Amino acid sequence: MIGFLGTQLDMGKKRRWKPTPSLAIHDHFNVHRLELLYDFKFNRLAHQVKREIEEISPQTEVLLQQMDLDDPWDFQEVYGKLFDFARSYGFDEDREQYHVHLTTGTHVAQICWFLLTESRHIPARLIQTGPPGPDEQTPKFDIIDLDLSRYNALQQRFDQLSREYSDQLKGGIETRNVKYNALIDRIELIASNSDEPILLLGETGTGKTELAQRIYTLKLDRRRVKGRLVHVNCATLKGPDALAALFGQRRSYLGQAGTERGGLLREADGGVLFLDEIDELGWNEQSVLLHAIETGRFYPLGSDHEVTSRFQIIAGANRDLHALTAAGKFRPDLLARLNMWRFTLPALRERREDIEANLKFELARSERALGTQVGFSADAHEVYLKFATNPATPWTGNFRDFSGSIQRLCTLAPRGRITRAMVEDEIADLRSSWAAATTDTDFKLVQQVLGAATADIDPFDLVQLAKVIHTCQNAPSLSAAGRMLFAVSRQKRKTQNDADRLRKYLQKFGLGWEMLANSRMDCD
The missing domain is CATH 1.10.8 (Helicase, Ruva Protein; domain 3)
Incomplete structure (x- = not known):
């Protein structure tokens, strides 16, 4: 048995119940050796308890282990010294069974005991003792089993709750796509445990707005936020009113009477700010926004005093932010701040x-x-x-x-x-x-790949080639692109050599699969 000396409960000759001596009076549980940890300030009490145990149970060997603590309520100190004790002890599980007495010591010590035994740094079971009841003679004695396999039902409840949160993020839709389900499970984990920005990427119409709303609801349910969800369409923040809409405006701005505006960032205080289409946000707005995200403070237009607003960020973008950063259209420091948790929604x-x-x-x-x-x-x-x-x-x-x-x-x-x-x-x-929508973009798409050679292609071939390029840019492999492009004719063939058919078609224009697969970022 290993345990702390009870500096209060083990003290006094007339006390009806003392937790440490009581360990030796249970017929069904024989303690062969007791490692009693004590502070030098309580040296006298430690030796007194040692004598009491030896009188009660002569077969119990009591070893006094001095462990001085400057502050027994300091977690770092207590855990560190108990960890060092465990590392140097030399446990022999083949010959001995070990137990830790939880009842004595501070609450901090009890937490440290639990962590060290649960992690198997101390290969022991936990013992909890207590005084006997009014009509009882024998003190209470309970073994706490840390065998987690016995708590499968409890674990299943947590797993069920996690599935419910994932279903909530999917809007209750029973999706089967492996990639999407894995993405949702990861978002559930992040949204439930982190307050850092979440960046949602993907083509228009992939569900970024609805997912942002569901993430907010999940955070609300998990008590990660208390405020409201403020949805900002950054594409509408153009011109001189953009800064005022985001950060607010004082009535005296520009030296004349005007409208007092609180600003969208103030409205999001304590909640979530969803910056939809953040790739459309102007350079100046990006600069002020970065400071507000990092510090929670900003100046409304016309104000000499900063205001405070603490909010969590969800940002959505249709375009490749790294490509925009390389082109000087998006601030790299803002992207670095938003890029903590990045998720790309599949089409x-x-x-x-x-x-x-x-x-x-x-x-x-x-x-x-x-x-x-x-x-x-x-x-x-x-x-x-x-x-x-x-x-x-x-x-x-x-x-x-x-x-x-x-x-x-x-x-x-x-x-x-x-x-x-x-x-x-x-x-x-x-x-x-x-x-109708693709006709206007066909020439531009082919031109981005072939350059000046596009002018030599007949309009008939241009439409077909644009379709092939678009499919290749969005397919995971040459074979997958072939299956999509030859979806009808391949069913009438005995041998379905889709990849070879597509490769030969591309060669007519001097193109290859790798070239098209790598050109998607440039086209975005």
Whole structure:
């Protein structure tokens, strides 16, 4: 047995119960050796307790171990000296069983004992003793088992709670994409334990705004924040009013009577400031924002006095911030501050296995908005799902396109039933919209890869080549790009050599897979 001398409880001849001597009076638990730690100031008491134990249990060897503590409530000192004691003790688990007496010593000492035994620096079980009850003769004696395998039910409760938080971040959607689920699990861990900035990257429409709102709700539930979520669309902060909108403005600004403005940063005090499209924020605003994030203080326009606002940051961006920094359009020090926790949301075309679950979610959301039940007919559901999950369907606007499509179908559905004809019309409209949007950008996309040689390409080939370049830039491999580009014809072939077909096509224009895969950042 190892334990501290009870400088109060072990003192006095008439005390009914003394924790350290009581260790030797339990018939079911024989203590062969007691290592009694004591401070030199209590040397006399230590020897007194030693004599008492030897009278009660002559077979118990009591070894006095002097351990002087300047401050028994100083965690660093107590843990350090107990750690050194454990390192030098020479435990022999093959020959002896060890126990630590928790009852004596300060609360700090008890915490240190627990940490050292739980980490197996001291290979022992913990003993808790207590005085006997009014009608009892034998003092209380309990062994605390630190075998964590016996607490599986408790651990399962924590795991279940963690899953609930992850489901909350996913909006209750049963997603199956491995990459996305791993990303959400990591965000749940970070949002629950860290107050540092979170940077959400990804194409437009990948769900950054909704995810930021869910992160805020999670932080609120975990009591990481108390204030509100303030959503700032940085793309709208242009011109002379940008600084005033962010940091506030005094009525006397510019020497004339004006409007008093508190500023968005003040509104976020104690809560979360979501800086959406932060890649659109002006250079001056970036400078002042960096100081406010780092210090929690800033000057409203027209004020000689700093104001204080403590908030957590979530930032969203569509473009590559490192590329913008290299181009001198984004401050590198601000990026370094925001880049503590960075997450890139995958595009919808990279999560096709999640489309069916998101379809159910969008239907339920439309039903709540419309106040009526809406559903697909069986054939309409099959046609739409086949189109939505087809590798050739680009979903250029990601979930924004997808959500808008479902909302249109639900709103126009006669008697709440979405028919196959409606689905076919919606698919035609989506394809027409995407074709119109890509026409203006095809030449620019090809030009960024081929340069002046683009002028020698026929308009017919230009559209096709632009599609191939875009697919290659967003596919994880040459084979994956081939499967997307030849999604229809490959099903009619006995041998599906998609990668070889794509490689030969690229060679016609002097292009290779590596060149296109590495050109995405330049295009962004």
